[in-house]
Amino acid sequence: MRAKEIGEYLDSILKTKEIPDSSLNGLILDNSHDVKKIGFAVDFNIPAIQKGVEEKVDMIIFHHGPFWGTPLPLVGALYERFKLLFQNDIAVYVSHLPLDMHPEFGNNAYAMKLLEIEEHKEFGDYHGIKIGREFTFKEPRKLEDFLSLLEERIGKVILCWDFGKRVITKGAFVSGDAVSTLPEAIEKGLDVLVVGEPRHYAYSVAIDGKINVIFLGHYQSETLGLRAIAEHLREKFSLDYVFLPVPTGL
Template identity: 30%
Template sequence: MKLTALTRYLDDLLNVAAIRDYCPNGLQVEGRAEVRSIVTGVTASQALIEAALSAEADAILVHHGYFWKGEPAPIVGIKGRRIRALIKADISLLAYHLPLDVHPQLGNNAQLAQRMGWVQEGMFGEGDIGLMGRVDADASDVAGIAANLERVLGRKPLVIGDLAQPVRRVAWCTGAAQSYLASAIDAGCDVFISGEISEPTVHLAREAGVAYISAGHHATERYGVQALGEHLAEQFGLRHCFIDIDNPV
């Protein structure tokens, strides 16, 4: 498959043109023109690049790429080493941040819900980035949800709030979305799940009487890029391999 066709397909599929973001979405580093093998991962770290080289990939597809708003522009140091490695190997880097979070089927939020058995009933927050809905009857309190998250994600979550609190409505947004807690509260949720937590989040959750669960930034965002890679493999016959670079955050 031509790299230009792959990039165009992904940009259209993830509706990149309609979403404002903190980084460029799409092709970030251009490699060879023909793509037969793709490695997916959460973040375009040096470790993922080296693993993709070993896997003889033509392209790397990630959720967290490069060139973030506010970061220094010079391609030096760690960023320089990463980009030089890609160019030397003629491997492309494609990255999709918010467009991958919000895709209704392949996105991080949708894929987390699928694995957790949550039934989406609505959206909330700026740009409707967060989702909310019902939980499985077997996890009808905060303790049950936390236990299921630990089982599915393989990481013990941090829980703020009453473990025995009944849950009728759950809200979630993967990654660093702790700032959406206030919107989740306004939307009437009983518990909000995200990846990260900040100091003010604790006080807001306690004072609102809404439980907050920090389940891990990396842990909650492993599934969208996997689903996207599997979709490409099925759609175009590409070889696909997801490589999970361990990250405790």
Template identity: 25%
Template sequence: MTECSGLVAYCNNLLDCSAFQDYCPNGLQVEGRPSVSRIVTGVTASQALIDAAVAQGADLLLVHHGYFWRGEAAPITGLKQRRIRALLEHGINLVAYHLPLDVHAKLGNNVQLAQRLGWNITGGLEPNNPRSVGLQGELSEALSGEELAQQLNLALGREPLFISGHGRPVKRIAWCTGAAQGYIDKAVALGVDAFITGEVSEQTIHIARECGINFYAAGHHATERYGVQALGEHLVEQFGVEHRFIDIDNPV
């Protein structure tokens, strides 16, 4: 058993949470029992994931998408009440890390995605920003646009939306997990062959076609499954806790 407060303080420091202006609070969001021996990780603190954590006897639920987002309604009613009540009734701590878990140089979603795809990281999507959320890099070998789509499909288990902006081989790429379709302009400015993210907007298609860049929407959930898993395994090494990642299917 380890003290929850110490484990959370360690994570806050490891991920440098105080350096971020985020859309939600990072760290402990709902307080449960004081000691932790079993951690469940997942992408989003949905009711299905909470129910799975209860079934696993978890002391702590660690997610990328937690609660209390900027601009959301403050009253704890309805769906929010049911989720928080379930956590409190079973003494489960809810810990969430959003931007700090996207950016981290070893455990972050973007680095972890690159590792699974075998991409070589050469810098940030925003080269002059030391906390650039996205990254740029190169494929180990040049691929056609369709071949890169197939690589993403095989690695993530989800067929990406592929918009062809050119017919050239793809070698230089940029990527940002989650809902980062608005960053396509940054990828265009870098002159890369392709931009990979999780989601897509209507205008993204026109930008890709008119600017001559391949675009891939590989799934918000699918691209952000790996940082929280890496953090969970890191905590196993540091604190000797048990860890299980639970993937609640989400096609988006």
């Protein structure tokens, strides 16, 4: 299967062309041979690409790509990244907002699957687009139990602002840099907001709004959609895959 075919398929299921985004999404670099093994990485950087070379991948799917609105000259570190890709004939596909918000394969929807939360809907306005998921538990649960579930199913919680109720029934999950959705969560009377990375200004918003905010880290929270797409491509096209981890700790 060629990279162009994989790119077209992903564009169709993720609705890439329909979703406005500052990121240049889709197939941004082709290669000259069939794709049998795909690497998955959150960030477009030399360590991730080098891991792909070592794993002998034919294509890498990134969440954060190299181009954001303004065309960039291929010089310096950006040149070195593309040089590695060209030398090893590796294709590149990028999916940013489409992979955040997809109702099945998105970071936030896949979190609902991992956490076995059945009742959820759109949440989190970002330039007129809903990117997260608002959820309701079948039964109320203790905040500490939810924290344990997150660590068991997704990964380490890097920070928790426990400013709200100790027993929670409803919340929202928005991957990445998403504390901007905090006012919406407070307005809706949610008990907890799960996001990626913290921002200093949000502390006062959260403590005065009496809401719990859980931070999973930007990087970790945005590995989820990649995991979902990797499994889907393997099941549908029998494509081998490997993750190319370069965790930032943030």
